[in-house]
Amino acid sequence: MIDFEFHSPSSLDDALEMLERYGGDARLMAGGTALVLQMKQRFAQPAHIIGLRPLAQTGGLSAVQETDAAEPYVEETDADETPKSIRIGALCTLRRLEDHPLLRARIPLLADAVRRVATRRIRSMATIGGGLVNGDPSQDPPPALIALGASVELTSPSGTRICPVEQLFIDYYETDVRPNEALTAVLVPVPPADTRGAYLKFLPRTADDYATVSTAALVPRNPNNTCRDVRIVLGAAGATPIRARAAEDLLRGQELTDDAIRAAAATVPDAVDPLDDFRGSSDYKRQMAAVFTRRALTQALGYNKGTATP
Ligand SMILES: Cc1cc2nc3c(=O)[nH]c(=O)nc-3n(C[C@H](O)[C@H](O)[C@H](O)COP(=O)(O)OP(=O)(O)OC[C@H]3O[C@@H](n4cnc5c(N)ncnc54)[C@H](O)[C@@H]3O)c2cc1C
Numbered sequence: 421m422i423d424f425e426f427h428s429p430s431s432l433d434d435a436l437e438m439l440e441r442y443g444g445d446a447r448l449m450a451g452g453t454a455l456v457l458q459m460k461q462r463f464a465q466p467a468h469i470i471g472l473r474p475l476a477q478t479g480g481l482s483a484v485q486e487t488d489a490a491e492p493y494v495e496e497t498d499a500d501e502t503p504k505s506i507r508i509g510a511l512c513t514l515r516r517l518e519d520h521p522l523l524r525a526r527i528p529l530l531a532d533a534v535r536r537v538a539t540r541r542i543r544s545m546a547t548i549g550g551g552l553v554n555g556d557p558s559q560d561p562p563p564a565l566i567a568l569g570a571s572v573e574l575t576s577p578s579g580t581r582i583c584p585v586e587q588l589f590i591d592y593y594e595t596d597v598r599p600n601e602a603l604t605a606v607l608v609p610v611p612p613a614d615t616r617g618a619y620l621k622f623l624p625r626t627a628d629d630y631a632t633v634s635t636a637a638l639v640p641r642n643p644n645n646t647c648r649d650v651r652i653v654l655g656a657a658g659a660t661p662i663r664a665r666a667a668e669d670l671l672r673g674q675e676l677t678d679d680a681i682r683a684a685a686a687t688v689p690d691a692v693d694p695l696d697d698f699r700g701s702s703d704y705k706r707q708m709a710a711v712f713t714r715r716a717l718t719q720a721l722g723y724n725k726g727t728a729t730p
Pocket residue numbers: 447448449450451452453454455456457472510511536537538539542545546547548549550551552553554556558559560561597601602603604628629630631
């Protein structure tokens with residue numbers, strides 16, 4: 421590993437000031453589960469590491485709180501229905517999130533996705549913010565966050581900006597986070613009560629592996645069993661998480677029958693662009709992305725095997 425200087429800021433402002441001072445030579449470190457490996461492999465060679473862990477207890481940086489922030493979900497809501505979001509501090513560990521009562525009660529899709537990350541040991545160190553900035557398209561939380569319409573809060577010395585998670589990812593390990601910014605929170609709208617979701621991860625090798633492909637599906641429904649709206653997001657299926665928009669368009673406004681779900685899933689191989697690697701060929705992953713889309717939609721709707729009747 422290369423030599424570096426380790427800094428322990430006393431506040432977020434202090435950390436941001438250090439980022440500004442050391443410029444491209446500095447990297448923030450949260451859990452360190454990705455950064456330390458990248459440094460060992462010399463993919464990252466920062467001269468200055470700014471450790472964020474001592475800040476976890478300050479300024480809501482690891483808090484999980486319900487807010488009244490009017491984050492619109494997929495659609496406009498009635499005027500008398502106050503939209504609520506859950507604000508997750510960027511330094512909150514995945515281990516804490518997977519069992520958090522607020523998340524389990526209000527946004528189980530995200531708690532389920534977080535629980536699929538690697539092992540408990542890694543989840544005890546890795547943070548929700550560190551994973552997002554890492555920008556690995558095989559990670560589990562991003563497809564669920566995109567399906568939920570989540571955003572991130574990015575803070576720099578000049579202020580704060582909000583970026584939808586869907587627009588955060590640019591390429592493999594490349595995100596829209598600027599060198600002088602810290603990701604300070606994740607804002608997740610609480611879906612309407614009639615919404616159901618599922619996150620499925622295809623793991624043919626070991627239970628703690630990264631996904632071969634994964635699918636997050638979120639479906640709010642009308643009382644007449646038609647699909648009011650739907651979001652389907654694929655992980656490990658390209659350079660960034662991918663919305664299966666053609667599949668969503670086929671389902672929106674339709675009755676959610678087995679045939680409709682199969683027709684929608686059949687569009688998925690053309691929407692994705694997975695790598696050939698030791699987890700499988702690109703073509704195999706395209707086919708499995710369709711299979712897992714069908715299964716995720718079926719599971720989200722709580723259907724019994726072989727029938728589309730809830
Ligand atoms: C063996 C192993 C298996 C894994 N398997 C999975 C898996 O199956 N699924 C999955 O989803 N994840 C998995 N992970 C975890 C994932 O790949 C990342 O390691 C983890 O999410 C990074 O979180 P961290 O807090 O440790 O980030 P760090 O390693 O601290 O940082 C990662 C990057 O983000 C930057 N950064 C960190 N925090 C901030 C911030 N607040 N603001 C701005 N920049 C920041 C750092 O500078 C660095 O570039 C695995 C990790 C390991 C080691």
